[in-house]
Amino acid sequence: MKVLITGGSGALGKSLKAVFKGASCPTHNELDITNQKSVNNAILDYKPDVLIHAAALVGIRECEEDKKKAWLVNVEGTQKIVNALKKINNNCYLVYMSTACVFAGENKKFYTEDDLPAPKNYYSLTKLCGEIVVRQYENACIIRTNFAPKGQWKYPKAFTDRFGTYLFADNVAKGILEVCQKKKRGIIHIVGDKRMSMHELALLSGSKNVGNITLDDYNGPPLTVDMSLSAKRWRKYKIE
Numbered sequence: 001m002k003v004l005i006t007g008g009s010g011a012l013g014k015s016l017k018a019v020f021k022g023a024s025c026p027t028h029n030e031l032d033i034t035n036q037k038s039v040n041n042a043i044l045d046y047k048p049d050v051l052i053h054a055a056a057l058v059g060i061r062e063c064e065e066d067k068k069k070a071w072l073v074n075v076e077g078t079q080k081i082v083n084a085l086k087k088i089n090n091n092c093y094l095v096y097m098s099t100a101c102v103f104a105g106e107n108k109k110f111y112t113e114d115d116l117p118a119p120k121n122y123y124s125l126t127k128l129c130g131e132i133v134v135r136q137y138e139n140a141c142i143i144r145t146n147f148a149p150k151g152q153w154k155y156p157k158a159f160t161d162r163f164g165t166y167l168f169a170d171n172v173a174k175g176i177l178e179v180c181q182k183k184k185r186g187i188i189h190i191v192g193d194k195r196m197s198m199h200e201l202a203l204l205s206g207s208k209n210v211g212n213i214t215l216d217d218y219n220g221p222p223l224t225v226d227m228s229l230s231a232k233r234w235r236k237y238k239i240e
């Protein structure tokens, strides 16, 4: 099985590389998803059986401050991948990485695949639009998840009042491998078996000195408060 991964240098990409041994992971320079020619060339060169599309602009503040770039990468970049597969290699199975943040996360928890998305910020909106783009391609799976890499927490503080069914990036990568083996189509939630706060996740990831922050202390773009998902179409994973 020839696997091509976009976003291979990212947090999830690193875990995907370890799980999908021998996969091709061109750098951003080698494969720029905002350039149709670059995407077409990659599909022609690598001739993938599976393409895992994990490249994106993921910073919530960055997407809010540079909406044009966020749209170009997350929506039009995804469209360029779909265009190339349709034109050059429509036997290829496409996996699109989406997010639990497509949901509003207000007064509700454990969103299912059938619940109505309602993004709170521009990043989440572009990820949802990416899902809609991917629906044009039949041989595809949309994975919604929520994860952090193991190790030092990226920020000095973590929210005690934002929640999710989080996993580590390694757990998600293993889940993606299982989804690819079954060639599942449509929306799949890859979720942990425990709902916890981001602060609990930060401690679990191995960081000892992560401070507390609450939404009252926060001053930035609107955020999804409860990102917990349930999985009606797939199994749950133990966070480890």
Ligand SMILES: NC(=O)c1ccc[n+]([C@@H]2O[C@H](COP(=O)([O-])OP(=O)(O)OC[C@H]3O[C@@H](n4cnc5c(N)ncnc54)[C@H](OP(=O)(O)O)[C@@H]3O)[C@@H](O)[C@H]2O)c1
Residues within 6 Å of the ligand: 006, 007, 008, 009, 010, 011, 012, 013, 027, 028, 029, 031, 032, 033, 034, 053, 054, 055, 056, 057, 058, 073, 077, 097, 098, 099, 100, 127, 144, 145, 146, 147, 148
């Ligand atoms: N992190 C989360 O909690 C989370 C949760 C749910 C879903 N997701 C989704 O999972 C995927 C991976 O997230 P992540 O946290 O691993 O992101 P990340 O660490 O920020 O990595 C993003 C990757 O995308 C690449 N990239 C950006 N623009 C590109 C372009 N124009 N062409 C080609 N590559 C480009 C980056 O390469 P350079 O760094 O070289 O630019 C990097 O390798 C994303 O689709 C994200 O929306 C993330």
